[in-house]
Amino acid sequence: MDFPSAYNPEKNEKKWWDFWIAEDFFSSTPNPDKKSFTALLPPPNVTDRLHMGHGLVVTTQDILTRWKRMSGFNCCWLPGTDHAGIATQMMVEKSLQQEGKTRQELGREAFFQLCCEWKDKNGDIIIEQLKKLGASCDWKRQAYTMSEGLSTAVRRIFVSLYEDGLVYRGERLVNWDPALQTAVSDDEVYNEEINGNMYHIAYRVRGAEADTQVVVATTRPETMFGDAAIAVHPEDERYQTLIGKEAQIPCTDRWIPIIADTYVKPEFGTGCLKITPAHDFNDFEVGQRHHLPRINILNPDATLNETCPELVRGQDRFKARETLVRALKDSHQLIKIVSIRHSVPFSDRGKCLIEPRLSLQWYVKMQPLAGPAIEAAATGDLKFHPDTWQKTYFHWLENIQDWCISRQLWWGHQIPIWYCQGCQAINTGMEDPTSCSTCGSTDLQQDPDVLDTWFSSWLWPLSPFGWPEKTKDLAYYFPTDMLVTGADIIFLWVARMTMVSLYTMQKVPFKDVCFNSIICDKDGRKFSKTLGNGIDPLEVIKSYGADAVRFTMIQLAPLGGRVKLSMEDFEHGNRFINKIWNAARFLHGKLGAQTLVPVDFEALPLPYQWLVHELHVAATRMDQQLSSYQMQESALTLYQLMWHAFCDWGVEITKESIEGKGTVEDQQIASAVYFVFEGILRLASPFIPFLAEELWTLIPVHPQWKREKSLVISAFPTAASTPAFPEAAHTWNRLQEVISGVRSLKSQMQVEKKKDLALFIRCEAEFRSVLESQLPLVKKLSGVADLQFVASLQEAGACLANVGPGWSLYVPLADLTQIPKEKTRIAGEMQRISKIVMGLEKKLQNEAFVQNAPADVLVQAKAQFANMGSQLESLRESLDSFG
């Protein structure tokens, strides 16, 4: 068979992906005889395009899912997309804008239709990109938050919560995005520090004395038209006389009371605070305490409304500020302007300055839902990896605020609430009402708002499996097993899924939540569009292949960490792919002609027993590491096994010991080597599925591995399915030390080219017999012509020495002028070792240590003491031999 000299990722990735999909390996249906493993793909927005964050989440989850699939689980990894209310609406509006149209001109229905069309055209781009990475999702189940089924679930949960009194409508301050003209939730707001001004403004006070003033400091002077009071601290001596008096809002003839409230910090600003309940969150509360009126001064587009004086009416908030400041200057009521740096809220979506604005919105009462969610994490039903996130989770839930779920958008699930135009009653239900349930009137009007996108995504563990129907899917797959996601949506998504699952099903939605790393550039800055410092995964896949990208990411990124990623990092994964490919190519050339037979492992030569044992150790370790979500470590285990055990030693040994005459011994060795290699491919499959599959089909069939139709559904090696040879492995390790010792000695002498070099070795009798049994191989691997056993150093003469545990290697010094240099080296070595020996001696003489240390630690220390002691002895002997 022809074996290509280089691996072609692009060609093979397509080939194998098509094969896997055609054979339907990733689909799952409920099967009571098989244990399920369910994972949820965090549904990307339909507006998303693949970035490294997705890449990492998908790779991590795919590795775990593929590993579980190969371990015999019935795996369902559920994919899908989120309709992304605001983001999609913005996209569509933008394209409308280019045609010079607005959504208002188009009308709600047509606009909604346009959004649907946009989704149909662009919504699956991200999904196709995920597939490029090899995501082994159950693609037949691909869900979408606006699909019919999922929309029913949204309606069901809304109605249930409403009926349970957990959904209510209230007039509150919301974060108002004037650009999008909608409320956004607290979690969609971010703060940014900007340069601003603090305006000190004088209000006239009505009282006995003429011209008394009270000076307040504010960053938003225009909000004064919504002022309902001026507050001072009740114990602030400066202002005692003012409490109870009235002050006049400049530019108006409105008078407001001066009140006392402990919220005011006397040391801040002037110690006098204007209270604007309708436009500031804290003032809202102060206002509530003092029963102050809430005066809304803003139109939805943040222009000042009719409650304001003509001076500013109709002007934009920033324009109005300028106008007002000029007017205040003229009336000498502007005391001063101080420039400050302060953080102000911005809308995550609209990127514009948020205005707190009074409006009627729908809310979910969160406290009753939070309790069980706290409980679940406290009892360990729900675990976080790393678990430090638990604290954050608790803190948020314990201080939870009600969730504003209405959005003034057109794209999304319209709120299933109908207001009776007759009696004002509120109607809801699973069916659209035709008449008012209170008065029977047919004049009903549906609430124009839509629900927050998260109000559908929080049902992700439930709705795609058919909830609220009691489906077989739901019974089999729910609760799911695992979620991998970014810690940034622990509140927005993770906690809410937990709450709604506990509310509806009395069960946590998943047992384990893994938070993946945040990906940064070389300078530690987060990847962001505005900085343009991101790395496009698709571009990297193009140049290195999906496997290289996957492997690089997973071995670089710990759970819950922060990883600095640069383009060059992907060369690491690429080299690994190349290395494996070439190892396979070598096996093909050297052993390819062999027919594989069952291996009699017990009868294998020592080094091959070691190699088999290495597979056993790695398989055991990887299973354990993956079970505890240590993907990074398991990738390293795989890497070490493949590169340093199999290639550096296994392949080298094979080169020396196969004779190529078709003997039984050769056949056994070839079969053993391929047994290990196939084992490694199996271990590698979850990490680098494309390459593994390609090589797996190229290698000869091994009778001791069960051959399935594809590697992706083959058994993952375990401790039980791989033979172990701990003693043989230990023995071979000792021989490896000698081989390295010889190489080191040669390197010191710079005699790489002297193939006829002969060395002396002195060692214990027992080890000598082992060494003799493997002497030809040891000589070949260490690259010397001869290795002679000597009983003493005297036999060897003036020598360079290399001392290890239980053996000393000597090579005669050709050049006697090197003796001083060698003496210095040995002295240094002796110093290093005697330090260790002295430490051990002190330890062993310490009775407290002897008494308290566990038995195995003690035994180890004693053995090491003896070992190092004898090495020291040998070194001293060498030093002495130089006179």
Add this chain to the structure above:
RNA sequence: AGGACUAUAGCUCAGUUGGUUAGAGCGCUACGUUGACAUCGUAGAGGUCUCCAGUUCGAAUCUGGAUAGUCCUACCA
């Protein structure tokens, strides 16, 4: 302001219940290519595990404190 996390080799990071001569990859040095792979091999150099105190027979690992950095939450009228 409150909270969380991080501090280990020049760089990027491992180090799972306290017991190793503290590791890996990249980079660096020396040597090595007549077919697995130079996308390579062999051998090296390089670390008072940020600092101070404590617990312990024993601390990179646990506790307290300091310093520096990152992030989150709330917020400054």
